[in-house]
Amino acid sequence: MNQELSFFLSGRLLLQEEIPFPLQDQPVQFLQGVFKEKNQYHCARCGNHNDELFASFPCARCGQMCTYCRHCLMMGRVSECSRLVCWTGSAPIKREDGRLNWEGQLSKGQLVASDAVVEAVEENSEWLIWAVCGAGKTEVLFRGIETALQAKKRVCIATPRTDVVLELAPRLQKVFPTVGVAALYGGSPDRHKYSSLVVTTTHQLFRFQEAFDVMIVDEVDAFPYFYDPALQFAVHKSRKPNSALIYLTATPNEQWQLECKLGKRNHTKISARFHRYPLPVPQVRWCGRWQKAFIKGKIPPKVEDWVKSRLASDKQALLFFPHIDLMEQALPIFQQLDPHIQAVHAEDPERKEKVALMREKKLLLLLTTTILERGVTFPNIDVAVIGAEDDIFTESALVQIAGRAGRSADFPDGVVTFFHFGRTKAMLRAIAHIEAMNKEGRERGLIDG
Structure with missing residues (x-):
């Protein structure tokens, strides 16, 4: 017993x-x-x-x-x-060797970050990996996780969203085949499974206390983690007193960026993607009073042209909306162009199935809220934002949305378009952020051409 x-x-x-x-x-x-x-x-x-x-x-x-x-x-x-x-008794012993089974190669930028993760694990220190969208942050973690598992340490990767847990857990299980990876989220079948390697939503950390030797927080800037002190409390409560804390993000907040610049925060920066192509720079296109167009049962002409072009060329695409009600109002209008077009949001009971259909290339166009702004990868897609001037589209959100395109080495040139009724500082800062990363990547020899 x-x-x-x-x-x-x-x-x-x-x-x-x-x-x-x-x-x-x-x-x-x-x-x-x-x-x-x-x-x-x-x-x-x-x-x-x-x-x-x-x-x-x-x-x-x-x-x-x-x-x-x-x-x-x-x-x-x-x-x-x-x-x-x-x-309060002794910890259970898991007889796993924890060896990494991965034959891939890290890029120059990834290798530097990987070494930093290993050092943080060994020294139980705090570290930030600031890496552009599509830099290959998961692969950067592999050697650090292996170092921890072989030292009989317990590792947790916490992320704000269930979608990311569902994508990340199978990838880790594949490269650590001797470890029974636990994936924790609301309704998870792994809810009571003990594992040396746990992938979980940050909410599930309320159920832990001083459990982990290595805590990795993915997308540390994302909603709701960044805005909820209780989730931040849960992360720290779940760590052992002497443990490593590693943060991952493509878009640190302004305070953290300043701390990095001033040398007050330990960090490693990966300013280019693993495939050595630049990040797609968003195009900005005025589309008029787009909300009124939808109320009248019409798609703004520039948006309609964009959609028709993707459908004609069989190119998968994501179209981001600021609010669920607007998206659901617009869906039937888009389905007049193609009845297979679908929409997805956080409360959608068929959310997992629709994302799976995109991965299987059985959907060409998916309308979405910011729920898919990060953590999901489709190899060959274009991305657009309708109503990019809305307050919900912060600099961070727009950078992440743009980061959905061009992630694959086979298809590095995805097109990103911000449709708007008025330019905002967030839009301009997001574009400047992406251009600055591309410039730094070229200067550091991480981008070809």
């Missing part, structure tokens, strides 16, 4: 009712789920201490008005009378 429970509970922080084993005489510690300190409520699971995110209810368990945390309610209610359980 002790060994079985250790595999189930080691490194985790779970509600007592989530544990299907008797806990009597077991090496576990119980924590009060919600507690009051200095007249302020705190959630032991997600770190929430915002009064507006707590509420009270008449509790059948304790028979009193009981305060619970609303912030992490989707993972099961944590209240004042809830008990969270963590393992």
